[in-house]
Amino acid sequence: MEMNLDTIHPLQGCWDIALSSVKAHALDAAIQLGIFGFLKNPTTAEALAEFGHLDLANTGHLLDMLWSMEVLTRRGVGRSWVYGVDPKLAAFLVPGEDGYCGDALVHRLQSLRQFGAQLPNLLGDGAHVPQAPQAAGWAQAAEVQIGQEQGAVTVAAALACVDRLQGLTGARRFLDLGGGPGKVAVALADAYPQWQGMVFDLPETAEVAQRIIHRAGLEQRLESRGGDIGHDRIGEGYDLVWCSSVLHFLPELSRVITKIRDALVPGGYFVSVHAELPSGREAAARVLPYYLPLLMRGRRVWPQGAMIDLMRELGFESITSTELSYFPLAPAQVVIGRKDQS
Numbered sequence: 221m222e223m224n225l226d227t228i229h230p231l232q233g234c235w236d237i238a239l240s241s242v243k244a245h246a247l248d249a250a251i252q253l254g255i256f257g258f259l260k261n262p263t264t265a266e267a268l269a270e271f272g273h274l275d276l277a278n279t280g281h282l283l284d285m286l287w288s289m290e291v292l293t294r295r296g297v298g299r300s301w302v303y304g305v306d307p308k309l310a311a312f313l314v315p316g317e318d319g320y321c322g323d324a325l326v327h328r329l330q331s332l333r334q335f336g337a338q339l340p341n342l343l344g345d346g347a348h349v350p351q352a353p354q355a356a357g358w359a360q361a362a363e364v365q366i367g368q369e370q371g372a373v374t375v376a377a378a379l380a381c382v383d384r385l386q387g388l389t390g391a392r393r394f395l396d397l398g399g400g401p402g403k404v405a406v407a408l409a410d411a412y413p414q415w416q417g418m419v420f421d422l423p424e425t426a427e428v429a430q431r432i433i434h435r436a437g438l439e440q441r442l443e444s445r446g447g448d449i450g451h452d453r454i455g456e457g458y459d460l461v462w463c464s465s466v467l468h469f470l471p472e473l474s475r476v477i478t479k480i481r482d483a484l485v486p487g488g489y490f491v492s493v494h495a496e497l498p499s500g501r502e503a504a505a506r507v508l509p510y511y512l513p514l515l516m517r518g519r520r521v522w523p524q525g526a527m528i529d530l531m532r533e534l535g536f537e538s539i540t541s542t543e544l545s546y547f548p549l550a551p552a553q554v555v556i557g558r559k560d561q562s
């Protein structure tokens with residue numbers, strides 16, 4: 221092989237992958253040590269080390285690492301570096317800010333690490349048989365990480381998607397199916413003052429949503445119902461069913477989508493936001509790191525286009541499918557269909 225000094229070794233990609241775990245640990249440590257809260261007002265490694273009783277030299281090294289990762293800013297003041305939280309991330313990383321997502325990030329970092337430890341086992345005897353929904357786990361997730369990610373990401377994405385739907389003026393009824401803590405439903409009710417809605421989720425999670433609806437003062441227009449999408453009634457007469465990141469967890473997709481269709485009024489919209497497995501490598505590289513853990517634990521992620529085919533088969537019309545980059549962790553697909561008018 222001909223080599224110049226800037227030739228990149230074929231193994232560099234693999235080394236980069238190995239090194240990215242150091243970045244993950246640095247981010248995890250920074251959140252758990254409360255570093256972003258302290259750096260809300262930019263300051264030096266010395267001040268942070270003194271405040272947190274940390275080793276000064278290693279605090280400096282960690283801050284430089286976070287700066288190199290574009291999580292912190294760094295500027296020279298006299299003979300010292302002053303570090304601050306990168307302005308585009310401050311709303312999400314500084315505790316107390318509206319979009320704070322630190323606990324969700326720590327949860328993501330830890331659960332991905334846990335998956336890594338389980339991966340060899342999942343290829344052998346531990347290969348997963350789909351489980352019944354773990355209700356307590358979902359309720360806990362709704363309280364913290366799903367709630368934070370809805371506030372920081374999903375709500376804005378949902379409002380942008382719903383804004384594209386034609387003809388939903390006036391009094392309308394919507395269902396947020398598998399809505400978790402219900403912040404999407406709350407945002408829709410705020411944005412469309414004539415709409416009434418329901419959050420449907422497993423009973424313990426529906427209680428979390430009920431508390432959030434109560435806190436938002438929207439009990440007159442929003443309700444929360446507990447049940448299992450697979451077995452229980454989800455109501456009827458909806459102009460819109462919004463369902464994001466839920467279908468992966470349900471068996472018998474065709475039965476669930478039939479149920480959704482039957483719950484819609486003629487011409488009503490079904491919006492599903494879910495991941496699809498792209499056929500191209502570049503797109504797969506963005507989707508698979510997040511969805512491999514789900515796939516290997518027996519959840520479902522469909523090949524690109526499969527949801528459109530199924531919705532068409534089940535009588536939906538005017539179906540569109542658009543990639544949504546603004547979504548937690550990895551791009552999702554927004555597939556929209558209308559129940560036929562007859």
Ligand SMILES: C[S@@+](CC[C@H](N)C(=O)[O-])C[C@H]1O[C@@H](n2cnc3c(N)ncnc32)[C@H](O)[C@@H]1O
Nearest residue numbers: 353358398399400421422448449464465466469
């Ligand atoms: C990944 S979360 C998505 C939450 C929300 N839709 C969002 O996008 O932020 C999946 C949700 O589906 C709910 N879920 C899973 N299986 C369910 C079932 N069989 N019946 C009702 N809800 C279910 C979970 O409780 C959880 O709130």
